[in-house]
Amino acid sequence: MVSAPARTTSTPLTLTPAPPRRAPAPAPDHPHPVTAAAPATGRRRRARTAAGQGAAVRDSWRRIVPQALVVAFLAGGTTAFVAADKSVHLTVDGEPRTLHTFAGNVDDLLAAEGLGVGPHDLVAPARGSALEDGEEVVVRYGRPLRLTLDGTSRQMWTTARTVDAALRQLGVRVEGAFLSAPRTAPVPRTGLTLSVRTERGVTFMADGRERTIRTNAATVREALDQAGITLRGEDTTSVPPDSFPRDGQTVTVLRITGTREVREERIPYETERVDDDTLFAGTEVVERAGRPGARRVTYALRTVNGVHQPARRIAEEVVREPVSQLVKVGTKPLPSSVAGADHLDWDALAQCESGGRPSATDASGTYGGLYQFDVTTWHALGGSGRPQDAPAGEQTFRAKKLYVQRGASPWPHCGRRLYR
Structure with a gap:
């Protein structure tokens, strides 16, 4: 059923049932008229x-x-x-359109329309939300923005389609700012590199005056030009002229005048000491006198805002190399005595001649030492160098040798002290 x-x-x-179709009349078997049997045949038909x-x-x-x-x-x-079936209003990057869809949620709608979205893109209502008839769906694609703001660079993303909208979205003050691209310029989906310098207040101290300006300059030097301040010669600023001027910064202009001065300076010589076993211990002889060298040094002399600065060495040239001094140092042991002179009072003679000072010299510089030898006599007795440079023991030894040769005559005034 x-x-x-x-x-x-x-x-x-x-x-409505269709009307019954009428059965077709049978075709006659022959052309002759129906016989008396016709009534029965009609009933069967x-x-x-x-x-x-x-x-x-x-x-x-x-x-x-x-x-x-x-x-x-x-x-x-x-x-x-x-x-x-639903009617949906879809806006993609500001381009609106109305369409009919059987999608049950936002993700199905995006897939049906071939709209791929990433983590930096904006979708409203949120992905996965159910769709209703008459729903408004907005898709805004993220755009990479390489932003240098007041000298500091950073990488960020924005869904804004113009430079002005992007800066407002990021909270960047654009009034009075320098922009490397027009505010109306589009931000393509491939990204944009943008430099922004906001307007800042900078104060300059120059030539006894204070000037404050509003500027979006990239360097202190550029801000100086805007303030009508010129750097001349060696003039500079308290911060590097090519540095970025910060908001509220105070910059002092340094007026510099400078000259150069060349000075010749002495190069001290070194002393080289060598042992000599032909000299008595304690004896030092200058074999080669040292000679100082000389160099020519160039100094920069500056005044900053009228105040003299310490000289600064900027170049030097060696004019003459120093010659080291060679000193021979005796190592030969001193003899203990001189026969015929050991019994005499040599201390009394030394006190009379030199006040007992081994390094004493007379006013003329001719005689020196404890016993006031002249250099010729000293050398004749086997001494070297100057007598006053020899140890006291060596001076007494050579004085005894002189006494053996000549008696007390070399000391006409003090010689008698030997016999006390």
């Missing part, structure tokens, strides 16, 4: 005709009922199809 189709909101379908008509009706119903069921099913499906 076929049940009636479910009732839907669509208009009901009325089924009428019976057959009625049976044929009933079968035709039943066949028509068999065809119509399934078709009606299909039509009713399609009518119900159409209602569900219409209910799933």
